[in-house]
Amino acid sequence: MKKQTLNFVLSLLLIIFLLPSCIEKELDFDGIKSQNWNSEWALPLVNSSLGITDLLNDSVEQISEDENGLISLVYESQNLVSLDASEIAEIPDQFTEISENFDLPDNIPAGLEGTVPVQFKIDFKMDEEDIRLDSVILKSGTYDFLLRTNLDKDITGIDFEIPNMVHLENGETLSFTLDVDPQGGSEISKDTLFNLDVYKIIFENTFADTNKIYINALVHFVADDNPPNNPYYIILENNFQNMDFLKYFGYAGYRTINFSDTIKLNIFDVNQEGNFEFADGSVNLNLNVSNSFGMPVLLDVSKFTAYHGENDQDSLEIYLFGEGVPAEIELNYPNLQQIGESVLTTVEADNSNMNEALGIAPNKLFIGIDGYLNPDQNPDIYNFILDSSRIRIDMDVELRLFGAVNSFVIADTVDFELESLDEIEQLTLVTLIENGFPINADVQLYFVDSLFQVTHELLTGNERLIVAGQVGGAPDYRVNQSADKLTEIVFAAEDIERISDARKILINATLSTGDGELVKIYSDYELKVKLGARIGLKL
Amino acid sequence: MNIYKIRERFFCLLLLLIFMISVTGVKAQVTRALYFQEKVPSSSVLNPAYHPDCNFYINLPLISTLYIGFESPFSFNQLTSPYDSGDSLFIDREAVMDELKDRNYFSFELYNEVGRAGFRTGRHFFHLSIAKVFSTKFSFDKDIVALFFYGNANERFFGKEANFSQTGLNMTSYHEFALGYSTRIGEKITVGTRLKYLNGAFNVWTEKADVSLYTDANPNYTLTAASDIVLHTSSTISDFDNLIDQIEGYKWFDLSENHGYGFDLGLEFDQGEKYKLMASVTDFGWITWKENVKNFVSANPGEDYEFSGFDLDDFISDGSFSDSLDFTDTLTTHFKLLENHDPYTSHLNPKLYLGGIWRITKSNELGLMLRTDFAEERIQPSLTLNYSHHFGKIITAYGSYSLINRNATDLGLGIIMKFGSFQIYGATDIFMGFVEPAQTRNYNFQLGINFIFGKGKTNDTFEGIEKQESNTSEE
Incomplete structure (x- = not known):
């Protein structure tokens, strides 16, 4: 009995130790390589309701509608x-050098003061001969005034007045005095600068002579024991620069x-x-x-x-x-x-x-x-x-959308790239398009590779994916019943393989109204697009 | 008609009734056939009325009772088929679908008695045990597997609503501290109870996971989904990123603030020479989870989310098809789970055992037991027929036949050996799981070692005790 019991126990222990390796061998999870079947999945892809604004958004700057909704x-x-x-008009920079000679009287006793008037004329040169300036009000510009003279008498000053330049605020003409301090017979020069933005320039015009302004000078001197060294001269350098007008009157x-x-x-x-x-x-x-x-x-x-x-x-x-x-x-x-x-x-x-x-x-x-x-x-x-x-x-x-569409072919290209198509064995796209517009659309999509070689055509020939709604009569030509179109597009495994090589889609659509009939496009028209996919997957 | 005839017919009627009940999946913490082995102390887990055949027993930590069980809705061979080439396998969805019922589950059970001891005093027997219990169960609908296998464009789902209301994960681990007590009443009846203090370690409880998906058969296949989810967790596991590391690092013996209580009740009627009838209910109890609680509740319970496709503007922009289409924002918002930290209570799954033993001869016994699990508002019966043979006083070997989890070929084997005070036993309800694991859906085994001292009292002994006690009371 004891020997039998011992054998029984030993056998039992042997079984217990061998069991795990037997179980591991039986349950060969590593041997499961794949599945031998496909699952089919249905997915909604697109559900859009498109109005005329959505359809033409990228191609029209402005969409308007009249009181009836006609687009x-x-x-x-x-x-x-x-x-x-x-x-059109500008006043060019002006540089004019004008000179006048004059004599001082020699009969004034020494120590007494005398004056001599001298007049100058500036000719404004315009770009075109026929341009006439009557008056201008400048908003910017400078007038650089330079005097050169050989006066040699003591206490000599020169008063200047430009009657054609009137101060905008006080109405006074431009006047100023330059003191001249003789330098022993050599030429004396004096200059001054004016901002022109406070002046109105009123030009002197005659039939033959236009665009002139005048400068009146009055030379003051004190006679001395020496006789005048006549003739004397005054040279004026007039430099008008950067003149921008605020107002310009005359003839352009x-x-x-x-x-x-x-x-x-x-x-x-x-x-x-x-x-x-x-x-x-x-x-x-x-x-x-x-x-x-x-x-x-x-x-x-x-x-x-x-x-x-x-x-x-x-x-x-x-x-x-x-x-x-x-x-x-x-x-x-x-x-x-x-x-x-x-x-x-x-x-x-x-x-x-x-x-x-x-x-x-x-x-x-x-x-x-x-x-x-x-x-x-x-x-x-x-x-x-x-x-x-x-x-x-x-x-x-303005294009009022009232007319007919005759085989209006549009073509466009969109980039396209799909990855991981290996698991897809079959693909069915289903479109249901409810068209409230009175326009048919025959559509074809070409999948092309990077060299624009067609790898797959979506449909056999141009298929009418969108059917025009039914149009009522004049004068409204309004769609009174939308049209539905259900289309199934099946991609077999080889089609999917070809699509995976595509990099772009060429979209070709032909739009038309029924037999060239007149239609109107109203703002309440809608194109309802539903797109779903049934995908056969092998995981 | 004498009383024995009546009992015999009742017993046969009970057998017939039990066989007529269809059987679904059950969970266990002890092999079923142990229900007929009262001499093994751990059998009191199944019926607290049992008195082991000794005066005192103890088992030691680490070499105590260990039960491991795994149940699956299909076997490996049902899951796979060989390719014609024979060098590899594929998942055979038709076979799997044939095997699945509307509701299915995978479960894993571990019951490890860290220590157990018991002693007899007069007609009374006391047990004390500490055990670690771990169970996990992933339930799933047949539909969710069908959806994965066939897709929603299959006729099963196309234009129909699929409901996944029976899918969820339940996982729990707790320590069980049990005090058992049984006593003889009169000559033939024994009653007993086990009072249990439970200390929860971690828990995942899918209280509700009603998920539905409707696929419209009309273009463009609009999907309508809704969810109503209530998920409770109590765990120091903070996230799912490094789940394995966290489980491995779990402090299994730390006690928590997750307190629970439970009890078992048992009854045994021992006719003496020929029959013994047993009945017990176990695992009435609950645990209130307070530590590290996270409850997740649907923000929009039962509200439909409809996805009927993208807007064309999303599809094509700037002359190109969009690389990615994102609707996860609205999806995650709709199906968002709100989090709270309120304590919650989970219940144990009670079990009802009804059984009997027919002592054919002194060495041969035939037993029958119906076990019914009351789990997740469902009744899950299982049936075990057992034959035991005693090879002297040293070895008891037994074989069982169980209907578990719709598997009608579950043959079990067990052996109990006693060498002096040293008792060792091993058992499985599904022996085929070891012989033909690829053909078996369920696996379990139990091993245990006890040190047993003293000879258990016979009925004659109890009669003497009763007389002695009645004399004492008369005096």
């Missing part, structure tokens, strides 16, 4: 052309100035083919010119062209007032009672061919303008210019 796209070129006073002359600018119509940037056909009266070109120059100005729109395409391959000349009619705009200008004000000139372009121009889906409008100041070249017309005077031309193109 207008407004492309503005604020400050299309701006012409400042400094570009006949001038021509060229302007040009470009209006970008981004909405057509991505267009490749087709067009928008805007209904009559749906395109408005507004040109407004404000002018605060007190002079006649004529603008001649010498070039107004619509361009389509990246390389301007298509273009169309736009006329404002009818074909063959010169595009000249005579600007209103302020009179003396309106000094400081801007006067508006509104250009009516009802006979423009803008509708036709938009038919080529232009992505830019180029405008070139020749401006003429005092086009009649009549110096009798009194001009004034303030330092704040300017001509400003604003242009906007």
Whole structure:
């Protein structure tokens, strides 16, 4: 019995010690390599409700709507052309050296005082001959006055008066005296400096001689025992510098100035083919010119062209007032009672061919303008210019979204890169698009690699992903029933592999209204986009 | 019809009733077949009415009773299948799904008696024991596995709501200080109780984890989710970043301010020669957790969160597809868990044992036991049929057949050996777990060493004691 018991116990111990290694061998967790099945997951990706503002946000500067909610796209070129006073009129620096000879009387007894008047004339040289300055009020500038003379009498002084320069505050003319202290017969020089921002300069003009100011000098001397060493001379060096005017009166002359600018119509940037056909009266070109120059100005729109395409391959000349009619705009200008004000000139372009121009889906409008100041070249017309005077031309193109869309093809490119697609065995994208807009969209997406080689086409041919809503009749042409479209796009494993090589997606969409019917786009239209994915995963 | 016939039929009826009950997963702290081995002191854990077959016993720290059990809803072979090439395995989801019920769990149990001692005085027997108890149970719905295996576009979930309300982690560790007492009443009846002071070490209790997910079958597959979570924790574990290190560094023998109490009740009716009937309820009790408590409660319980896709602006910006789409802000805000530190009370899982032993011969016994676990508002019955054979006075070997966790092939083996005062025993309810571990869902074993002194009293002895006591009371 004891031997049997011992054997039993030993056997039991053997089993206990061997068991763990048996269990470890049986439970081969390291042998589990992978799963042999796929799981399928459904995920919502996109749920968006897009209004016209969302759809056109990047391509339109301003979206407006009328009282009925009809949408207008407004492309503005604020400050299309701006012409400042400094570009039209300036007073150049002046340096004039003028001299006069004079004799001192020799019959004055020694010790008595005598005077001799001498007059000088300064001629202001302007950039153009026909410019006439009547008066200017300067906001800055200096007048450096230098006297040189050979006077040799004792106690000699010279009084100067410039009657054409009037102090703005006290109304007094510019007067000053220079003491001259003889230096034994050698030339004496004296100078003084004036700030011109407190003076109004009133020029002397005659028919033949313009832009003059005068300096009156009175030479004081004391006779001595020596006779005068006649003739004496006075030389004045007049240096006017950095003159900026506050107000300028006179005649600015006949001038021509060229302007040009470009209006970008981004909405057509991505267009490749087709067009928008805007209904009559749906395109408005507004040109407004404000002018605060007190002079006649004529603008001649010498070039107004619509361009389509990246390389301007298509273009169309736009006329404002009818074909063959010169595009000249005579600007209103302020009179003396309106000094400081801007006067508006509104250009009516009802006979423009803008509708036709938009038919080529232009992505830019180029405008070139020749401006003429005092086009009649009549110096009798009194001009004034303030330092704040300017001509400003604003242009906007208003597109009321009323018309038809004819196979309007848009193309765009977005960057694309997906990682870790190895686990995806199948992918199904499901779109449900509820379209409240009256426009169909046939869409194709091309996945391309870095060399723009197509690796995969999303759909077989262009598929209508978005179906136009049903449009009611005139005059509202309003969508009365939206349209739903459900589309399933299946990617097999090999498709997914090709997509993984893609780096960009070329989006190609063709927009159209049904059979060219007229539609209107209202602000309450919505495009509801739902996108979901069913993904087959092998983990 | 004599009383024995009636008892015999009742016993058979009980057997039949027990077999008719379907069986689900249960937890244990002692192997089931030990219920029939009253001579092992640790069997009083299952029925406090038991009197060990000795006057005094003690076991020693470190070489005392150790029970380890693991239960899984599927076996390794059910989880995996070989590829045709035969050189590797894959997870066989169909087989796994076939095995899963609506509610499933993994559990791990460790019951380590640090020390135990007991003595008899007259008809009374006293036990004193200290044990460390660790149990963890991760419950999960079949749906959550199906979601992982098949995805939400599978017909199981497509256009339907999936509920994961039965998913959660419950983990607890505590020290059990027990005082057991049993006494004979009359000739055949023994009653007993164990009063327990419990000191909680750490706890994770998922009181509620109602999570739902609805996948709309219509484009664009809108997902609607809601959660209502109440999770309690009491632990010095501060975060999950270095969980293993923190568990390893846990001071297992430190007592805490997490006090709890529990009790067991037992009854034994010993007919004498042929039958013995036993009944017990164990693990009535609770622990109030106060130390390092963190409770996490859903900020928006039951409120739906709907995700129907990104806005197109989020998808494409500046001419490129976005590299990443972030909706975690709204997600985390909605499903945010608010934290508080209020004490909470967790309950033990009571168990009801009903059993009987048929003494076929002096050396052969047949026993049957129905155990019912009352856990998490569910009743989980299990059944054990036991055959014991006594090889003299030294060795008792027994085999058992259990229906545990829907596994109807759980054959158990156990052996008790006594060499003088030295008693050693080992047992498992699932012997196949050692022979064919890949085919077995449950594993458990128990080992123990006791030092036993004195011969237990027979019924004759108790009769003498009773007469002596009745004479004393008459005087």
